[in-house]
Amino acid sequence: MKVIAFNGSPHKDGNTDHALKVIGQELIKEGIEFEVVHVGNKAVRGCIACMGCVKNQNERCAIATDEVNDWIQKMKEADGILLGSPVHYAGIAGTMKSFLDRAFFVTSVNQSMLRNKVGATVVAVRRSGGVSTFDSLNHYIMYSEMIMPTSNYWNVTHGLEPKEAEKDEEGNQIMSILGKNMAWLLKVLAAGRKQVEPVLAEEKKFTNFIR
Numbered sequence: 001m002k003v004i005a006f007n008g009s010p011h012k013d014g015n016t017d018h019a020l021k022v023i024g025q026e027l028i029k030e031g032i033e034f035e036v037v038h039v040g041n042k043a044v045r046g047c048i049a050c051m052g053c054v055k056n057q058n059e060r061c062a063i064a065t066d067e068v069n070d071w072i073q074k075m076k077e078a079d080g081i082l083l084g085s086p087v088h089y090a091g092i093a094g095t096m097k098s099f100l101d102r103a104f105f106v107t108s109v110n111q112s113m114l115r116n117k118v119g120a121t122v123v124a125v126r127r128s129g130g131v132s133t134f135d136s137l138n139h140y141i142m143y144s145e146m147i148m149p150t151s152n153y154w155n156v157t158h159g160l161e162p163k164e165a166e167k168d169e170e171g172n173q174i175m176s177i178l179g180k181n182m183a184w185l186l187k188v189l190a191a192g193r194k195q196v197e198p199v200l201a202e203e204k205k206f207t208n209f210i211r
Contacts, residue, residue: 085133
């Protein structure tokens with residue numbers, strides 16, 4: 001089994017990276033492969049709503065000037081996905097959101113590619129806005145019909161300068177417990193698939209409120 005983590009921070013070795021790696025340590029202990037992809041330092045443009053991914057049905061975003069399509073395939077191949085972001089104006093960091101908007105739309109309109117995979121999110125924050133960012137990240141997991149492990153508090157760690165989150169005792173425990181619970185859930189699902197038939201996917205119904 002493998003978990004792929006996406007680091008949405010501009011800083012490769014900052015507090016978001018630390019939180020992801022605390023989780024990763026617990027996964028590795030349980031024999032689960034773990035990889036971090038650094039998104040936040042890349043030039044990733046936002047979705048242009050061209051609907052090319054809907055039309056083409058080739059598991060690719062029509063924008064081919066960055067690494068998003070490679071990352072989509074990593075998500076497809078993984079058993080579990082972690083999303084990590086710092087807090088920018090009480091929300092997801094811009095580059096990370098551009099990636100998420102494009103990648104999760106492609107995966108949702110191409111046979112629900114992430115359905116029933118395990119997914120979790122983590123946030124690194126200086127002071128405030130952590131929970132609102134955590135909530136925003138969770139929207140992607142929930143919309144994709146992924147299965148979410150939890151911890152003993154919201155998955156938020158605190159720190160400003162790189163390495164400060166290492167001193168956040170509670171934050172480190174939150175991430176450690178999340179890693180343990182994620183590993184357990186991955187193993188339970190792997191065992192259960194041999195015993196229980198999955199719920200069939202349903203075709204998405206789209207409506208709006210203009211009549």
